[in-house]
Amino acid sequence: MTATTARVGDPGTPTVLARAAGAEWLRLRTVRTSWWCLLAATVTVVGIGVVMAFDAENVTATGELPPAPAAGEFGIMLGQFALLVLVLLAVTQEYASGAITPTLQWTPRRGVLLAARLGVPVAAATAAGVLLALVADIAAWFIADLPFSPGEVAGSLGRIAAVLAAGGVLAVGVGLLLRSTAGALATVFLLQLVLPFLLPAFGVEWMADLGELLPGTGAIWTLLGEPDMTALQAGALLVGWAAAALAAGGWSLLRRDAG
Amino acid sequence: MIEVRGLTKTYGAVRAVDDLTFDVRPGAVTGFLGPNGAGKSTTMRMVLGLDRPTSGSALVGGRPFPRLGEPLRAAGALLDAQAVHPGRSGRDHLRVAARTQGLPLRRVDEVIEQVGLGPAARRRVKGYSLGMRQRLGIAGALLGDPAVLLFDEPMNGLDLDGVRWVRRLVRDLAGEGRTVLLSSHLMSEMEQTADHLVIIGRGRLIADAPIAEVMRGGHARRRVRVRTPATDDLAGALLRRRLGVHPTDDGDLLVEGATAETVGDVALEVGAAVHGLAEEHSSLEQVYLDLTGDSVQYRVGDAPELVQR
Numbered sequence: 001m002t003a004t005t006a007r008v009g010d011p012g013t014p015t016v017l018a019r020a021a022g023a024e025w026l027r028l029r030t031v032r033t034s035w036w037c038l039l040a041a042t043v044t045v046v047g048i049g050v051v052m053a054f055d056a057e058n059v060t061a062t063g064e065l066p067p068a069p070a071a072g073e074f075g076i077m078l079g080q081f082a083l084l085v086l087v088l089l090a091v092t093q094e095y096a097s098g099a100i101t102p103t104l105q106w107t108p109r110r111g112v113l114l115a116a117r118l119g120v121p122v123a124a125a126t127a128a129g130v131l132l133a134l135v136a137d138i139a140a141w142f143i144a145d146l147p148f149s150p151g152e153v154a155g156s157l158g159r160i161a162a163v164l165a166a167g168g169v170l171a172v173g174v175g176l177l178l179r180s181t182a183g184a185l186a187t188v189f190l191l192q193l194v195l196p197f198l199l200p201a202f203g204v205e206w207m208a209d210l211g212e213l214l215p216g217t218g219a220i221w222t223l224l225g226e227p228d229m230t231a232l233q234a235g236a237l238l239v240g241w242a243a244a245a246l247a248a249g250g251w252s253l254l255r256r257d258a259g
Numbered sequence: 260m261i262e263v264r265g266l267t268k269t270y271g272a273v274r275a276v277d278d279l280t281f282d283v284r285p286g287a288v289t290g291f292l293g294p295n296g297a298g299k300s301t302t303m304r305m306v307l308g309l310d311r312p313t314s315g316s317a318l319v320g321g322r323p324f325p326r327l328g329e330p331l332r333a334a335g336a337l338l339d340a341q342a343v344h345p346g347r348s349g350r351d352h353l354r355v356a357a358r359t360q361g362l363p364l365r366r367v368d369e370v371i372e373q374v375g376l377g378p379a380a381r382r383r384v385k386g387y388s389l390g391m392r393q394r395l396g397i398a399g400a401l402l403g404d405p406a407v408l409l410f411d412e413p414m415n416g417l418d419l420d421g422v423r424w425v426r427r428l429v430r431d432l433a434g435e436g437r438t439v440l441l442s443s444h445l446m447s448e449m450e451q452t453a454d455h456l457v458i459i460g461r462g463r464l465i466a467d468a469p470i471a472e473v474m475r476g477g478h479a480r481r482r483v484r485v486r487t488p489a490t491d492d493l494a495g496a497l498l499r500r501r502l503g504v505h506p507t508d509d510g511d512l513l514v515e516g517a518t519a520e521t522v523g524d525v526a527l528e529v530g531a532a533v534h535g536l537a538e539e540h541s542s543l544e545q546v547y548l549d550l551t552g553d554s555v556q557y558r559v560g561d562a563p564e565l566v567q568r
Contacts, residue, residue, distance in 0.1 A: 011361065016328045023358040030351040031344060098342030101309060102352075102399060105336055106359040108308045108325040258309035 013112070020107045020116035028090060028124060037086035042132055044082060045075035049136025053144035068148040069156030071140035072133030073223045076160050079132065080167055080219075083125040084188055087168045090121040091175030092184050100259050110254050117176075117253075118246070122168035129164040130157050163219045166238035167192055170215055173245025177252045179259055191241070192216040200227065215241035260285055260438055261306060261334075261407060265315035268301050268462075275301050277462035278315070283440045285406065288433045290453030290470070291442035292547060298462040299442045300338065303409050307336055319407050331360045331403030337396035338411045345385040349376055349395045352384065353402060360403055370398040375424075389416030397428070407438040414448055426452050446547050458550055465550050473546055483514045483522045486535035493531040500525065511535070 011019075028034050049071035052059060059066045094100040107113045134157060141148040170191070175184040191214055199211030211217055212229065218237030221229050261283035268276040276298040283289045293299050304310040306317040308325030316323070319334045327333050343352055353367045371380045374394040384392065393416055400408055410429065414422045429452060433439045440457075443449055449456065449470070456473050458466040466473055484507070487493050494504045494512055503515035514522050519538050526533045 011328045013328075015361070019359050019361055023355045026351070026355050026358055027344075027347075030348070030355070031346045033346060093344060097344050098339055099344045101338055101342040102356070104309055105307055105338075106331060106356050108327060108330050110325075255311075257311055258304070 013109075016107075016109065017112050017115055020112050021120050023106070024090075024116045024120035025124070028086075028121060031093075033089055033093070034086055037082045037089070038128060041079045041082035041086075041128065045072065045079035045129070045132040046136050046139060048075040048078060049133075050139050050143060053140035053146060056140070056144040056146055065144070065146055067152055068137045068141045068146040069133075069153050071146070072136040072160060073156060075136045076129055076133050076163065077220070077223050080129060080164060081189070081193065083129050083164060084167050084171045084192065085185065087121045087125045088171040088175045088184055088188060089181065091117060091172055092179060092181040095179040095259050096181055104258050114176075114250055114253050118169065118172050122165060122172060125168050126161050126164040130161050133157060133160045159222045162235075162238060163222050166215065166242040167219060169242035170245045173242070173247070173249030176249030177245070179252070192219060196220055213237070260318075260320060261409075261440060262318040262321075263302070263306065263315075264317070266302060266305055266312055266317055267314045268298070268305060268310060269313045275462050276305065276312075279459065279462070279464055280315075281457050281464060281467045283407075283438050283457070284455070285438040286433060286436045287454040288429050288439045288441055288452055289455045289457060290449040291440055291457050291459075292444075292446065292449055293442075293459040293465075295444065297459050299459065300411055301462075302459070303336070303338060303411055303440070303442065306409065307334070307338075309338075329360050329403070331356065331362075331405060333403075333405055334407035334409065335400030335403055335405040336409040336411075337393070337400045337413055338409070340389065340392040340396040340416070343384045343392065343395065346383055348381050348383050349387070349391075349398075350380040352395065353380075353398060356399055356402055362402060366402060370401050373401060374398040390418060390421050393417055393421070393425075397425070405437070407440075408432055409440045411442045412444070413441065414443060422448070458547065460550070481516065481518075482539050483517050483519050484511050484535070484537050484539055485514060485522050485526070485533060486511045487526065487531045487533055489529070489531035492529050493526055496525050496529045496531075497522070513539075 052071050052074050056065050059070065094103055104110070104113065107116070134153070137148065137153055137156070140146045167188075171184070171188050174187050178184045178187065193216055196211050196214045196216035199214075200208040202208075212227065215237055217227070217229075218234040218241075220226060221234040222238065263279055263281050266276055266279040267274065279298075279302060291299050291302075301310060305312045306319065306324065308323070322333070324330060324334060347355075350367060350371065353370065354364065357364065357367050371377070374397050376391065376394050376398060379387070379391060384395065387395065393413060397410070397413060400410070408429075413425050417425060426448070429439050429441055433454070441453065453470050456466060456468060456470050457464070458473070485493065490506070490510065490512060494506070497504045497512075497514055497517070502517050502521075505513045505515070507513055519536050523533065523536060
């Protein structure tokens with residue numbers, strides 16, 4: 001029997017992938033860390049949204065009331081990190097505990113594992129973030145009577161989904177490549193939050209230019225509309241960094257020893 | 260059936276596994292024996308596709324393991340009992356495994372019963388003893404009711420009852436016609452558990468034979484230890500009969516390839532008083548030390564085990 005012919009009763013790739021994805025979902029649900037991350041994200045996103053709503057007249061320089069979606073966007077700007085930690089731990093915790101060994105015994109087709117490990121945690125984190133942002137928007141609408149138009153909210157949630165999906169893929173890629181929770185967390189934090197805010201703050205031109213090449217800058221622009229760049233540039237940053245991280249992390253999972 | 264063909268793994272200049280070729284047949288317990296660092300775990304990991312061979316191949320049930328869609332139905336393995344997410348319960352760990360194979364939840368509870376994990380299965384793995392983790396790992400290996408089983412040092416961390424339980428389990432699994440590969444550094448365990456031995460040292464195959472053959476074959480020795488005040492007289496008489504004689508540090512003589520009767524008769528002929536006479540049979544441990552003598556990377560000291568009659 002050659003390796004390419006499937007044995008009778010051997011399930012096809014769609015079945016194997018569906019099972020792997022189901023297992024991945026179960027993995028997420030059965031560790032407390034996931035729920036703590038979700039709680040942290042809820043407190044941050046909804047909390048910041050509500051606080052912003054109470055302080056709405058001071059949010060903009062003109063004193064004009066911001067639209068309700070600003071609540072969710074401000075909330076996600078910080079709250080995304082709890083969600084990225086959730087995604088990242090789903091990858092790196094297996095290397096820390098050695099659980100990647102049984103995982104690859106159960107799903108030895110690594111392309112299948114990559115698809116499941118990328119798809120399920122990133123989709124879960126993105127969906128959770130969008131839902132939390134919506135809650136924040138509605139809260140702001142009710143509390144401070146901020147302008148709430150369904151079209152604007154939908155557009156805002158779409159941008160939030162893009163930021164979270166790109167950040168999630170970045171986290172999975174970096175996690176698969178570095179295989180260390182501390183190293184991957186530090187890298188994602190620096191790229192996504194610390195450097196994009198810090199580099200321009202020095203007032204040195206090349207530092208600010210460098211900052212504009214980071215994925216976090218694309219995320220900040222997408223959420224808050226700063227700094228000055230086009231949608232194309234921001235989109236290229238989000239997609240480019242996610243693709244690069246995925247390529248490196250995918251190579252690591254597909255080609256290297258289990259770990 | 261596991262077929263290993265020319266399996267090689269190098270890390271830089273180090274050949275951890277060096278051109279290994281052997282079969283593991285169904286219906287028997289095959290002991291996989293070798294000193295620490297000999298390459299046993301690396302070999303098992305390559306068979307399961309966890310580590311990528313530098314060259315060579317391995318088939319499980321006639322197919323490369325990394326291509327299988329339902330691998331747990333083909334082969335179950337316990338490689339490292341500690342390699343489990345500490346924050347998940349044992350039962351949830353097995354539920355995840357079952358989900359990947361399309362196995363029903365009922366099967367999870369069956370293997371939990373089978374390994375005797377019981378109510379502990381609902382607690383988080385964090386609080387498990389090594390013995391409980393071994394049982395959880397074995398439950399995972401059995402989950403898919405596979406034809407092939409690989410156990411890497413499954414007796415580690417088990418108490419005496421646990422060791423007996425594992426021994427019984429692997430014997431039963433082989434008795435059901437399954438292929439069982441069991442690595443261990445406990446040679447006395449192998450003597451009681453294995454039917455066949457694959458011995459490696461420094462990544463190379465040293466022996467691949469039924470355990471009885473290894474014990475009595477060219478490597479195993481039969482010799483007699485004799486204590487006498489007339490050492491020189493007796494040694495001379497034995498040498499004239501073309502028997503190998505070695506003095507020991509405590510003044511005894513070791514006579515190679517002789518029986519107690521022969522040595523006793525020779526002593527009587529030359530009038531040497533015999534103060535002690537014992538046949539020594541090679542234990543597996545001794546055979547193993549002889550075989551791997553050149554291959555041992557980390558050696559503490561010789562501890563020959565004497566079986567006296």
